[in-house]
Amino acid sequence: MPVAAARPIAPTAQERERLKKMAYGHKTEHRMRTRAHIVLHAARGRSNARIARETGLHLDTVRTWRGRFADDGLPGLADRRRTGRPGTFTPVQTAQVKALACRLPAESGVPLARWSAADLAREATARGIAAFVSASTVRRWLTEDALKPWQHRSWIFITDPQFRTKAQRVLDLYARTWQGVPLGEDEYVISADEKTSIQARCRCHPTLAPGQARAMRVNHAYSRGGAVAYLAAYDVHRAKVFGRCEPRTGIDPFMNLVTQVMSTEPYASAKRVFWIVDNGSSHRGKKAADRLTAAYPNAVMVHTPVHASWLNQVEIYFSVVQRKVVTPNDFTDLNEVENRLRAFEDRYNATAQPFQWKFTTSDLDDLLARLDRHTADHPEESSAARAA
Incomplete structure (x- = not known):
């Protein structure tokens, strides 16, 4: 019985380029890579039998994908739609589960704070929406509408009536402007705040260094060695940090930080030094601003709006400290905490660059x-x- 001749393949230059990317791309699925190789071999005039031998594929597989490309081009290499098994759940049942996920559990009388896929599956069964539905099925339904009721985000309304005015003052200072006038070379901007309650947790067993395929190991049990407050003043445009440790926060510890900065050059002889602070009790309101000016006439206190500490750049530095110095917390005593913080300041000041503030x-x-x-x-x- 005569064997049918192989279908001739003559891809265009654009199709050939696409086929090469599919055949040799690092992120191409294996099935698409195999099909592209078949077509490229066929485009060189090779027979189906030879392609099957060189690729290790069945002859029928080679014949199928060669024929589909000959009929439909590149779209022919994609999988065809299949009917599959009939759906077990109706669209109404799917919509009912999604509607349940969009309600708080308390509204349904369920003593939960948030829904999980398993909770929703059990609740759907209890309500008679379906005789049985698995958690993975519920998760797949929710994925269609990007619903994730097990996640939550916090938010807060702006309550400060002068929010824009206060925020603009801070943002203008970051751009080296004050009341519409550019800052001079002898004017500086300091961002200051406190990081409270840094604990000294002495682990009951020494921390183990990481190894091959093994993360650093930190013993869970620890003894408390007290806590210290870390106060920092960050020069926004020079990327220089001044820090100190105090037993607790308050007016006096904050003024100690101010003195530490304002008694050194170039701040002592500067025309003006702007201190950006939030509304913490150590530096809140007009009394704190007057107290600062009385101690240092060239110092000007600028408050961020209420609930807007994210406008204070020193918070970015504190996040660096939390990641690189404090976590994981393994200190023998408070002296080690303070020594580590002081050493990190020196290390940071040696290489730091100003934050790329884009807001x-x-x-x-x-x-x-x-x-x-x-x-x-x-x-x-x-x-x-x-x-x-």
């Missing part, structure tokens, strides 16, 4: 505009915020 007054206006639109669309949330 500008234009971004601030966009943020406030979005919040205004959200408040207009959800007036009940605005009323709740004012009541709080």
Whole structure:
């Protein structure tokens, strides 16, 4: 019986380039890589039998994909739609589970804070939505609409009536401007705050260094060696940190930090030194600003808006300290904590560059505009915020 001749393959230059990327791309699926190799071999005029021998594939497999490319081109290499097994659940059941996921558990009388896929599967069964549904099926349904009821994000409304004015002052200082006038060479911007309660946790067994395929091991059990407050002042444009440890936070410890900075050059003889602080009890309100100016006439205190500590750049430095110095917490005593912090300051100041602060007054206006639109669309949330 005569053997059917192999289908001739003549891809265009563009198709050939796409086939090469599919055949040799690092991220190409194996099945698509195999099909592309078949077509490229066929384009060189090789027979199906030879391609099967060289690729280790069955002759029917080579014949199938060669024929599909000859008929449909590159789209022919994709899998065809299959009917598959009939669906077990109706669209109504799927919608009912999604609707349940979009309600708080308390609204359904369930004593949970958040839904998990397993909780939703059990609740759907209990309500008679389905005789049985697995957690993986529920998770697949929720993925279609990007629903993740087991996650949560916190939020807070702006309550400071002078939010924009205060925030703009801070952002202008980061851009080296004050009241519309550029800052001079002898004017500086300091961002200051406190990192409270850094504990000295003495692990009951020594920490083990990482090894091959093994992470650092830190013993879970520890004894408490006390806590210390870490105060830091960060020169925004020079990327220089001044820090100190105190037994606790308060007015006096904060003023000790101020003295540490303002008694050194170039701040002692500067025309003005702007101190950006949040609304913590150590430096809150007009009394704190007057106290600072009385001690150092060239110092100007600038407060961030209420609930807007994220505008204070020293918080970025504190996040670095938390990751690189404090975590994992394994200190024998408070002296080791303080020594580590002082040594890290020296290391940081030797190589630090100013933070690439990108949030500008234009971004601030966009943020406030979005919040205004959200408040207009959800007036009940605005009323709740004012009541709080």
